[in-house]
Amino acid sequence: MSEYAGTRGPVWFRALTGHAAPLRGDPASVLTADAPLGGEKARFLCVVRDPQGRYPCARDGQVGLEEAYALAARVREAVAEDRDGIKRPIVAIVDVKSQAYGRREEMAAIHLAAACAVDAYDEARVSAHPVIALVVGHALSGGFVSHGLLANRVLALDDAGVMIHAMHPQAAARIMHTSVESLERASRSIAPLSYDIGEYAKLGLLHRLLQVEEPENPSAAAVQGVKEELAAAVREARQGPLDLSDRWLSPQARQSRSAALMVRAALAAQWAEPESGR
Amino acid sequence: MDRRSFVQLDARARAMALFDEGCCRELLGPSCGMGSPWLARQGITPQADDGCVVMKGRIAAQTAVVMALDGSFLGGSVGEVSGMKMTAALDLACADNQRGIPTSAVLLLESGGARLSEANLGMEAVAEILASMLALRRHAPVISVVAGPTGCFGGMSLAAALSSYLVLTRQARLGLSGPRVIEQESGVEELDASDRSLIQAIFGGEQRHAMGLADALVEDDTEQVAGAVRRLLASGLPRVHRSSQVTAYRGRLAALDGLRLWEPAALRVLWNEAAGGEESA
Numbered sequence: 261m262s263e264y265a266g267t268r269g270p271v272w273f274r275a276l277t278g279h280a281a282p283l284r285g286d287p288a289s290v291l292t293a294d295a296p297l298g299g300e301k302a303r304f305l306c307v308v309r310d311p312q313g314r315y316p317c318a319r320d321g322q323v324g325l326e327e328a329y330a331l332a333a334r335v336r337e338a339v340a341e342d343r344d345g346i347k348r349p350i351v352a353i354v355d356v357k358s359q360a361y362g363r364r365e366e367m368a369a370i371h372l373a374a375a376c377a378v379d380a381y382d383e384a385r386v387s388a389h390p391v392i393a394l395v396v397g398h399a400l401s402g403g404f405v406s407h408g409l410l411a412n413r414v415l416a417l418d419d420a421g422v423m424i425h426a427m428h429p430q431a432a433a434r435i436m437h438t439s440v441e442s443l444e445r446a447s448r449s450i451a452p453l454s455y456d457i458g459e460y461a462k463l464g465l466l467h468r469l470l471q472v473e474e475p476e477n478p479s480a481a482a483v484q485g486v487k488e489e490l491a492a493a494v495r496e497a498r499q500g501p502l503d504l505s506d507r508w509l510s511p512q513a514r515q516s517r518s519a520a521l522m523v524r525a526a527l528a529a530q531w532a533e534p535e536s537g538r
Numbered sequence: 539m540d541r542r543s544f545v546q547l548d549a550r551a552r553a554m555a556l557f558d559e560g561c562c563r564e565l566l567g568p569s570c571g572m573g574s575p576w577l578a579r580q581g582i583t584p585q586a587d588d589g590c591v592v593m594k595g596r597i598a599a600q601t602a603v604v605m606a607l608d609g610s611f612l613g614g615s616v617g618e619v620s621g622m623k624m625t626a627a628l629d630l631a632c633a634d635n636q637r638g639i640p641t642s643a644v645l646l647l648e649s650g651g652a653r654l655s656e657a658n659l660g661m662e663a664v665a666e667i668l669a670s671m672l673a674l675r676r677h678a679p680v681i682s683v684v685a686g687p688t689g690c691f692g693g694m695s696l697a698a699a700l701s702s703y704l705v706l707t708r709q710a711r712l713g714l715s716g717p718r719v720i721e722q723e724s725g726v727e728e729l730d731a732s733d734r735s736l737i738q739a740i741f742g743g744e745q746r747h748a749m750g751l752a753d754a755l756v757e758d759d760t761e762q763v764a765g766a767v768r769r770l771l772a773s774g775l776p777r778v779h780r781s782s783q784v785t786a787y788r789g790r791l792a793a794l795d796g797l798r799l800w801e802p803a804a805l806r807v808l809w810n811e812a813a814g815g816e817e818s819a
Contacts, residue, residue, distance in 0.1 A: 317724055329788040336784055361715045361723035364800050367740050369751055371714040375699030379781040382672045402714055409665040426652045426661040434722050436654055452659040465662055504669050519575045520622035527626040530565045
């Protein structure tokens with residue numbers, strides 16, 4: 261299991277957009293740029309480390325208050341600008357450590373800030389913006405829910421430094437009163453617990469796993485390859501549903517999430533019966 | 539006054555208490571035997587309703603679906619089955635609205651969020667619930683209630699924030715990360731989870747309501763909770779949902795830059811002074 265390094269976000273943001281600085285008015289931890297992708301303009305967003313950030317618990321690649329509001333504002337800006345035109349693709353480059361675990365964050369209602377980011381990404385998706393998440397490093401817990409998981413399509417690099425999970429192993433072990441070792445043991449036989457990106461892919465929630473040499477320092481050819489994959493995902497998203505149903509109807513999800521599919525079918529069957537008369 | 543505690547009711551009784559007398563039925567109840575397939579192999583006994591009660595019926599003569607998370611089962615956590623019960627019920631309600639059958643939803647949130655013993659399927663379930671809530675709330679109000687004693691944390695705190703309306707009791711606690719998790723991750727100097735009065739002052743229903751983050755603050759009384767739900771359902775959709783008012787809330791956050799001492803009462807004042815009225819959609 262890889263430690264969070266926080267270096268991949270800026271590397272991939274720069275590689276895909278040619279930019280490296282935040283937009284005016286945004287915290288240094290949120291990078292946004294419009295850049296060409298597959299012959300059109302796309303908006304790229306990335307949360308990065310900011311050791312000088314105002315909020316100490318959000319300096320290390322976490323999604324905190326300022327990050328969540330900046331993401332929400334920049335996504336909504338694109339939706340508003342494209343209201344009557346071509347809906348530009350929105351690409352969330354994901355390398356987030358977690359949500360920010362802090363007292364100030366909770367006092368100032370980080371749950372609402374995170375919900376604003378979720379609302380914005382969802383609004384973009386249902387307004388027919390292709391929303392693509394590209395996981396280049398860590399994608400953990402509330403950080404990933406706020407930035408990436410509401411996308412039409414989630415793509416991830418097939419690499420040991422990539423981790424998608426509900427909670428990082430040390431914290432999960434402490435909360436579940438177990439050791440990291442026994443958590444690792446359990447995660448080897450129970451797919452949804454796994455920290456391995458290959459196992460995550462088997463759940464059927466990912467659109468594609470991308471093979472990239474040296475993801476810490478990708479070559480121009482590797483970056484071009486990822487751009488082509490992103491453009492292909494954009495085309496497919498434009499043909500696909502605006503909701504998240506691909507993530508339970510994919511061939512792999514039909515295997516891994518058979519219980520969820522049974523729930524959907526059984527609930528639908530019971531739904532329409534009359535309420536009254538008992 | 540004859541009061542009947544809401545907090546002491548189990549999830550099923552809480553859901554039932556919201557409906558008009560005799561006007562509800564449970565969907566996928568325990569007799570359907572749909573427990574989680576992931577727990578037994580981890581030595582955890584599954585529950586036949588997976589800790590989520592879904593009931594459909596009439597509230598103030600209007601069709602509604604109520605989803606109640608059972609805080610006594612794995613902390614009300616959302617797993618593959620309980621999560622899909624919520625997502626599917628929200629989707630069915632949404633489809634009914636699109637067909638001209640108005641149907642609203644009420645979520646009783648007693649939950650620590652994604653179930654860690656189903657980890658990535660729990661996190662996925664959270665995302666799907668949120669997306670389906672957002673779809674439904676374009677047509678009909680989605681109301682959340684946090685009563686206690688479990689509270690509402692993790693992904694379900696986002697569900698509370700995305701709701702059209704939120705009802706809290708005084709003993710309810712609401713936040714993204716629970717006090718224990720913050721103490722573990724950021725240290726006791728960041729937050730002392732054993733300081734009950736501080737925890738209540740930060741996460742408690744009264745503070746959340748005073749900051750404008752909830753629409754009703756009620757006593758632990760079943761009739762008050764049910765009355766608040768009926769009243770909010772009758773008020774229809776809000777003009778702009780709280781979670782869509784990015785500029786307004788970002789502005790309030792900026793106003794806190796000058797706050798030297800982060801203390802709940804001072805924050806409440808500054809936060810409310812910074813309120814610039816609600817945004818248009």
